[in-house]
Amino acid sequence: MAVDPLIELRDVNKYFGELHVLQDIDLTVGRGEVVVVIGPSGSGKSTLCRAINRLETIRSGTILLDGRPLPDEGKELARLRADVGMVFQSFNLFAHKTVLQNVMLGQVKVRGTAKAKAEEKARALLDRVGVANQADKYPAQLSGGQQQRVAIARALAMEPKVMLFDEPTSALDPEMINEVLEVMRQLARDGMTMVVVTHEMGFARSAANRVVFMADGRIVEDRSPDEFFTDPHSDRAKDFLSKIL
Numbered sequence: 001m002a003v004d005p006l007i008e009l010r011d012v013n014k015y016f017g018e019l020h021v022l023q024d025i026d027l028t029v030g031r032g033e034v035v036v037v038i039g040p041s042g043s044g045k046s047t048l049c050r051a052i053n054r055l056e057t058i059r060s061g062t063i064l065l066d067g068r069p070l071p072d073e074g075k076e077l078a079r080l081r082a083d084v085g086m087v088f089q090s091f092n093l094f095a096h097k098t099v100l101q102n103v104m105l106g107q108v109k110v111r112g113t114a115k116a117k118a119e120e121k122a123r124a125l126l127d128r129v130g131v132a133n134q135a136d137k138y139p140a141q142l143s144g145g146q147q148q149r150v151a152i153a154r155a156l157a158m159e160p161k162v163m164l165f166d167e168p169t170s171a172l173d174p175e176m177i178n179e180v181l182e183v184m185r186q187l188a189r190d191g192m193t194m195v196v197v198t199h200e201m202g203f204a205r206s207a208a209n210r211v212v213f214m215a216d217g218r219i220v221e222d223r224s225p226d227e228f229f230t231d232p233h234s235d236r237a238k239d240f241l242s243k244i245l
């Protein structure tokens with residue numbers, strides 16, 4: 001694919017103490033691309049996402065967002081976090097704010113948007129993810145699937161350049177998984193650049209441009225979903241697929 005790189009990791013290494021959790025990671029995510037990251041538990045998928053958002057620092061290597069190195073601190077870092085939307089397994093909404101306030105807050109505080117404008121945008125986004133009628137409730141009053149869709153709306157409100165999803169459906173009851181995946185599929189169709197850690201292989205097949213398979217802190221395969229699922233090269237990937245498919 002013609003690559004207009006939005007995220008570039010070059011020779012990235014990270015340790016937790018003795019544990020070499022990211023090993024010589026090279027990864028480019030093009031603008032508008034959907035990259036699904038899969039691999040066994042403990043292989044470094046979450047750490048990879050967190051490094052891109054600079055929730056984790058790295059030992060060596062370079063991470064570029066839109067051609068620029070990740071900032072270390074201050075306003076630049078807050079802007080980076082807004083540019084890189086992140087959705088976690090646990091929904092991480094502010095429990096004491098309403099759904100509407102959750103989606104307005106970052107716009108006002110980080111982007112400096114006027115309140116009326118922020119509210120208008122928040123309502124439009126809540127509508128887009130199918131929870132417009134929940135705007136005045138508190139997160140605990142919503143189902144898990146609804147909360148996760150609010151979390152997506154909240155990230156989108158910042159007009160991110162890329163969205164990172166770290167197992168966004170893993171904590172959901174089965175009947176709610178699809179409503180979240182459908183919002184993500186729609187985002188992908190709208191051209192959002194996305195990095196998605198997931199065990200939902202149906203999503204990977206239908207929405208991903210590339211599948212990145214990680215094991216033991218390394219990227220072992222980086223290929224189209226078609227190639228990966230029909231003909232995995234590595235024993236690690238074959239073994240992994242035999243367990244989950």
Ligand code: ADP
Pocket residue numbers: 016019021039040041042043044045046047048
């Ligand atoms: P995955 O998301 O693929 O399951 P993680 O990135 O969460 O993997 O973790 C990779 C490895 O790093 C695991 O062995 C995990 O136990 C370890 N790890 C993750 N976070 C920390 C931390 N904050 N301190 C120490 N070890 C960690």
Ligand code: MG
Pocket residue numbers: 045046047166167
């Ligand atoms: Mg993880």
